Amino acid sequence: SQQGEEDPQALSIQEGENATMNCSYKTSINNLQWYRQNSGRGLVHLILIRSNEREKHSGRLRVTLDTSKKSSSLLITASRAADTASYFCAPENNAGNMLTFGGGTRLMVKP
């Protein structure tokens, strides 16, 4: 299955620290997307990284992609309490717009 699997399942840090979340997948991908979800709400798109890209930045977010290891990581620098949420990676293969999600990483940032 193309499902992304996030690691760790839960992460608790202090405000100002960096948070790193990892994602692994099983087959070749077209791109990989990272999303954030605040409790019970819709998914907010963070970053899309294509299979031919290795790193991408957006504000305090840095995403890396290693297609040889079939893995990606999301780094949030200088975390804030507002970053508290669940984070999901979603690999997309070439079969169309079908994202498969793992269980996500629940991040708690303590003030």
Place this chain on the structure above:
Amino acid sequence: KAGVTQTPRYLIKTRGQQVTLSCSPISGHRSVSWYQQTPGQGLQFLFEYFSETQRNKGNFPGRFSGRQFSNSRSEMNVSTLELGDSALYLCASSLPTGETQYFGPGTRLLVL
């Protein structure tokens, strides 16, 4: 541009009833996908519509169906509701393939 909108936002139904959920994609987006999120199963792909045709389908029973209209708006229908259908139903829209999917706020369905 306005984001993806979903109606209704909350819904309570009883077992055996049917329900129809609606999704309006971002203007210009022709692909609409539906997902179900439950505490036990997580986020699962239901189906994707593009140009009024179902292009991908997840592993859900036939009670779950959908359609897309010529203006790209989409509806999903669940017939003969079961308690386990209680979930947050999310739709997402995007350009045809390989681009960012933008999610709506979801419809929270409670089946009693």
